[in-house]
Amino acid sequence: MTEAWFREELYPHWRQSFAVSRELYRADDGLQDIVLFETPGFGRVLTLDGVIQVTTGDEFIYHEMLAHVPIYAHGAVKTACVVGGGDGGMLREILKHQAIQQAVLVEIDAAVVEFCRTHMPSVSDGAFDDPRTEIVIADGLRYMAETERKFDLIVIDSTDPIGPGGVLFTEAFYKDCARCLTPDGIVVNQNGVPFLQGEEVTDTWRRRRPHFADVSFYTAAVPTYVGGLMALGWASHSLRPRHESSDTIAARFQAAPVATRYYTPDIHKASFALPKYVQNLIPGP
Incomplete structure (x- = not known):
């Protein structure tokens, strides 16, 4: 089974990755691309346009x-x-x-x-x-x-x-x-x-x-x-x-x-x- 990962790439020389337990939601409301997923270490993670906004963990x-x-x-x-x-x-x-x-x-x-x-x-x-x-x-x-x-x-x-x-x-x-x-x-x-x-x-x-x-x-x-x-x-x-x-x-x-x-x-x-x-x-x- 291939493990899914979310990669946030804010800088050309550095990225961070989160193991995705499951994706809960994905939509584009015309203003922003919204994705919500669960990860083992940080709980639920909300991203907008590929950038992490909030995690329930921290x-x-x-x-x-x-x-x-x-x-x-x-x-x-x-x-x-x-x-x-x-x-x-x-x-x-x-x-x-x-x-x-x-x-x-x-x-x-x-x-x-x-x-x-x-x-x-x-x-x-x-x-x-x-x-x-x-x-x-x-x-x-x-x-x-x-x-x-x-x-x-x-x-x-x-x-x-x-x-x-x-x-x-x-x-x-x-x-x-x-x-x-x-x-x-x-x-x-x-x-x-x-x-x-x-x-x-x-x-x-x-x-x-x-x-x-x-x-x-x-x-x-x-x-x-x-x-x-x-x-x-x-x-x-x-x-x-x-x-x-x-x-x-x-x-x-x-x-x-x-x-x-x-x-x-x-x-x-x-x-x-x-x-x-x-x-x-x-x-x-």
Whole structure:
């Protein structure tokens, strides 16, 4: 019996492969080619246009770090907006915080939301049906350019800046995000693997610097996103959140704890300590 393998080829010199136990779903909805399969090591794996988006095995790392780090750093997040994130994992983590009053999910492809609700329910874990959730099927670029809402937190849960996801890495989009933030508000996003995608860190810093008082990065180790530490982008109108003390973060977590498998207050602070090769990608002081 020939064993089936899924190969993800993001780079000309490196690929990764997953043994496929069984393929569960395959379709092209006109916007994206969607494939879902099971693998022994990572559980269910969702791919869009041949690129892995989420695995049930390690998604908790990525979602916890993009949600809890800015929420505990800010200290009083009440409104949040997730751009992308149709799998519902980011909503799930954000809505663990009882202080959240409203979470808006802006997803361009309604089929992704319905697909993940049906085939990967553990990822959203009921978040789509939480009364605090508002689902908006729209282009994230256009939504940010047109909305008059203000958010304490904006999470850009997008693909890499290749193809349709590229518009969510432009200076124009970041400028609109800055306009939609409250004074202490924070924008975070996935920013690639710096060892292999160093230009993404440099470009993001340059495009955000004119519009935010504080622009930086933090990291997480997500096995699916190969090539070393993953960079998570950070931008805010305030210098305060990123520089909150370890004691403050620990006190906030103790006062309003959430169930996590990766995030801790110590990991929170340590994640902002960037390796030298990442520091060298940042043009500013």
